[in-house]
Amino acid sequence: MVFSWRRNTGFPMLLLWLLLFAAWRAGSGQLRYSVPEEAKHGTFVGRIAQDLGLQLAELVPRLFRVASRGGADLLEVNLQNGILFVNSRMDREELCGRSAECSVHLEVLVERPLQVFHVEVEVRDINDNAPLFPVKELRMQIYESRLPGSLFPLEGATDADIGANAVLTYRLHSSDHFALIVNSENQEVTLELRKPLDREDTPEHNLLLVATDGGRPELTGSMQVRVTVLDVNDNAPSFEQPEYEVRILENSENGTSVIRLNASDPDEGSNGEISYSFNSLVSPVVLAHFHIDPATGDVTVRGSLDFEHVNSYKIRIDAMDKGHPPMAGHCTVLVKVLDANDNVPEIVLTSLSLPVKEDAPLGTVIALISVSDRDSGPNGQVTCSLEPHVPFKLVSTYRNHYSLVLDSGLDRESVSGYDVVVRARDAGSPPRWASASVRVEVADVNDNAPQFAQAEYTVFVKENNAPGCHIFTVTAHDADAQENARVSYSLVERRVGGRALSSYVSVHGESGRVYALQPLDHEELEVLRVEVSARDAGAPPLGSNVTLQVFVLDENDNAPWLLARGSGGPAGAAVAASELVPRSAGAGHVVTKVRAVDLDAGYNAWLWFELQAAPAGGARCPFRVGLYTGEISTTRALDELDAPRQRLVVLVRDHGEPALTATATVLVSLVDGGQASPSWSRASVAAGASASASASAGALGGASSLVDVNVYLVVAICAVSSLLVLTLLVWAAARWSSGAASEGACVSGPAAAAAAALVCSSAVGSWSCSQRRRQRVCSGEGPPKADLMAFSPSLPHGPVSAVGTEPPVSFDCSEKMVARSEHRFC
Known part of the structure; x- marks a missing residue:
């Protein structure tokens, strides 16, 4: 088994090496292909999509494209099958000259997400050029x-x-x-x-x-x-060596010596005199850049030497004697031009994603940058950098190729664009550098909501305004641009007193102007809370709200209302009453009290009373009215000379501009007796109040008939003994009742509910309470919420002077009377 494994180990090792080589090629980020020069159009080069690991179906959606240096479309990719093929004729000698290596560098760009691949296609040489001699x-x-x-x-x-x-x-x-x-x-x-x-x-x-x-x-x-x-001359000049090699810096000045040649000729006389010249086969390039002194053989520079254009010259030099015939010696001078750092780096910027959205993620590729330097060695080694304080950085992708990527977050509202300057510096001595700039505009996204200068505005509007009048303009500013900064306004709908807010006001969608759609009534609505919404036109839209506190200012549009004594409710702008006053009444006797309210507020609801018409007969009027209390009292003791019937007209005036008035007529009957019972007549009502400075009041007729005085006298004589005590008790009760009314009297009930106002009077003044809502006043059922004004006329017990002689004393409701609190104040 061991022997068999050793025999077959070559194939697995070869497979392993192939896998390692494929992994190395995939990780290197570069593909290499080769193609012979002069290949025909359509010649297959390689399956570039497959080799790059890209799917054929994603080539078109991801905008697969190939760019070659110099812009020549020598190679192209078929997006249907991902094959790289020859697009146009390639001449290796035209592309690379006599360079040993010749390749076409391609940049393959794929977007969504952006990927950059580098492909080198080697152009192989074919024998398409025959040897060529300099002359035929x-x-x-x-x-x-x-x-x-x-x-x-x-x-x-x-x-x-x-x-x-x-x-x-x-x-x-x-x-x-x-x-x-x-x-x-x-x-x-x-x-x-x-x-x-x-x-x-x-x-x-x-x-x-x-x-x-x-x-x-x-x-x-x-x-x-x-x-x-x-024929003739048998010795030719000869040089010390057949070939010389010299080095000279490029850009050397004209006249710089390259080499001084020395040839010898053993002949004598003219056959040994030597003149130097360039060989007739020397190229025009050599003649344009060098010169030789015929007598000395000194070769000098003529014209500018450029290493990047020609880095070496081969010069054939002849040494000719002056014999007959002359003979010549030959040598070759190889001039090598040394590179100097005389070329600045070249920068090529290719913009890709401009402008850049301000919410672009870090690492977004902005542009591709390639640099080159025509110098060689350290003079051609280039490094790139960015000017500081920009949110970008350079990422090296391949040799002298970089990507300009986003390095930190952008905010268009702070900086709308950047002038990015790329600097390239070579390693020469001294170094040379170049710079290129690209304008990176920051595109706006809707990241700022419209903002108002204040969260709440206070607006004052007089009541009884004209419908459609402009009351305020709201303005919101959006730091974004274009559509994201176009602001529109709208009303935030809500219910106000059972009605829609849009029935009171409207907002112009573009200008933000707020209009009152109907006349406002201070007595109905003192404060109107309006909320306006501002929205921009971005996607998605952003917005914010602002609140308008619209205070409806009172105008003097309500005349005083007189209160009927019996029901406590309003009686109108003029009333008539009948009172009985005993002739025995002394000075200061309170006859009756005229009560009135005003639906307005502040000074417009501050009332004063004055006696407008005196009794007939020419006698001095024995009565007066309290300037701020409305109490009618005697100024002196009554006597027999006073008329038994006296008609008093009391004018009630507010402090508005212009003032509005109401009148009350009091018929006073002087009777003999110890008591009198006042009563209000409900049978007569005069004309309404006038809006001018003075309003007339009509006289009221048909007062109740007086009780016959004789009847009272007979009753008094017959029952003096039995009724004396009763009369004293009734008189004392009447005085107590009158004193209690003088000490403090409140009007409430239906009158307060209908007029939404309250007047409280006392011996020291009058309280005017302007009520906004229908609530019970001067009761213990709930805390009143009212505007309160206190007036203390401090009247002496004597005749009443002209109106306004005693100025009112005003108290701060918030400090003195604790208005809008949980206490009863009447």
């Missing part, structure tokens, strides 16, 4: 005195092919006097004289030099050599 016919002059064994260098043929196709062999035809010597190392061809020449016998020899290359099939080239035999 060469004329030589040889003196007959030359001895056998003399050597005459010839210019050999050249073959544009390489390798075996460029290995030449030479044959010389039709010659008995000459033989051909070929140096196998440098392929130099020399004509050797085998037999002495006799000009008289044969003055000219016609030779055919044939060069054959080593290709299959062989190709040949030929040159006709015509040798003219000269």
Whole structure:
């Protein structure tokens, strides 16, 4: 068993080596193919898709494409079968000249995700170029005195092919006097004289030099050599060595000495005088870049030497004596040009993914970069770098090829674009560098919601506004761009007092202007909370909301309302009442109290009272009305001269601009007796309040008839003994009731519910409570929520002066009366 395993171990080892080689080729990231030059269109090169591990079905969706350096479409890929084939004619000599290696570098790009592969296709040489001599016919002059064994260098043929196709062999035809010597190392061809020449016998020899290359099939080239035999001079100049090698830096200045040659001639006289010149077969390139001094043999630089263009020159130099005939010596000078760091690196940028979205993931490939330098050695070694402070980096992909990839996150709102500068620096001394830039624009994504300057705005609007009036403009700013920054506005719908918010206000979708759709009423709605939404046009859209606190400012659009005494409810803008006052009443006797409310708020609801009409008869009026309390009281003791009936007209005025008024008519009857019972008449109502500065009140007629005074006197005389105590008790009760009313009286019930207002009066002033909602006022059923104003006129017990002489004293509701709290305040 051991012996059998040893015999068969070769095949597994070979299979293992093949697997390792395939794995190495797959991991190297590069494919190599070869194709002969001059291949026809469609020639198969390789199954590139299969070798790269790509499926044929994904070539088109992933945008499989091939790019070659220089832009020539020499090779193409069939996307149906993934085969790389020859697209156009390839001439190896045109592509690579005489370079030993010749290949076409391809970059294979596959997107989604992006992959870059590098493929090299070797272009193999074929024997398509025949050997070529520099001239078709060469004329030589040889003196007959030359001895056998003399050597005459010839210019050999050249073959544009390489390798075996460029290995030449030479044959010389039709010659008995000459033989051909070929140096196998440098392929130099020399004509050797085998037999002495006799000009008289044969003055000219016609030779055919044939060069054959080593290709299959062989190709040949030929040159006709015509040798003219000269006479006389028998010694030719000779150099110290047949070949010289010198080195010189490229870009050397004109006149720089390359070499000084020295040839010797044993002849004397003119036959030993030597002049130097370039051989007639020297190429025009040599003549353009070098010069030789005929007398000294000094070879100098003429023109600029460029290593990248030509890195070596082979110069054939003749030394000619002045004999008759002259004789010449020959040598070869091999000039090697040394490279200098005179070429800057070249950068080629290929943009792929521009612009770049600001939410692009790290590692996204932005561009492909390739660099090159025409210099050689360290002068041609290039390194690449990026200018600092950019969110990108360079990733080397293959030799001098890089990918520009995203290295950190982008934010278009901070930086909208980057000017990326790529710098390439060679390793020469001193180093040379080049730079190239690419503009990387950052594309916007919808990552910013519209923002308002404030989270809440306070807006003041007077009530009774015109429908459709503009009350405010909301503006939201979006830091994004284009559609992502286009903001539209809308109203966030909700219910306000059982009605939709959109019935009160509307918002223009583009400008953000807020309009009131109907007149607002402060007494109905003091504060309207409006929420506006701003949305951008991105996908998906982003948005934010802002709140408008719309305060409806009060206007003096409600006249004072007089309260009927009996029901406590509103009686209208004018009322009439009848009161009985005993003539025995002294100064300060309270006759009655006029009560009124105003649905407005603040100063518009602050009421004052004044006596508008005095009693007839011309006597001084014995009555007055409290400026802020509305109490009608006597100013002096009544006497017999006072008229038994007096008509008092009380004007109730608010403090609005313009002021609105209401009037109350009080009919006062003076009676003899110890008590009087006031009563309100419900039978007469005058005209309404006026919006002007003064509103007239109509007189009311038909008051209740007075009780006959005589009846009271008879009753008093008959029952004085029995009713005296009762009269005193009733009088005391009446005084107590009147005093209690003076101490503090509240109006509540239906009047407060209907008018949503409350007036509380006392001996020191009047409380005006403007109620917003229908709630019970001055009761213990729930805490009132009202705006409260306190007025203290501080009136003396005397005649009432003109309106406004005693300014009101205002108290801060929040501090003094604890409005909007859990306490009862009336």
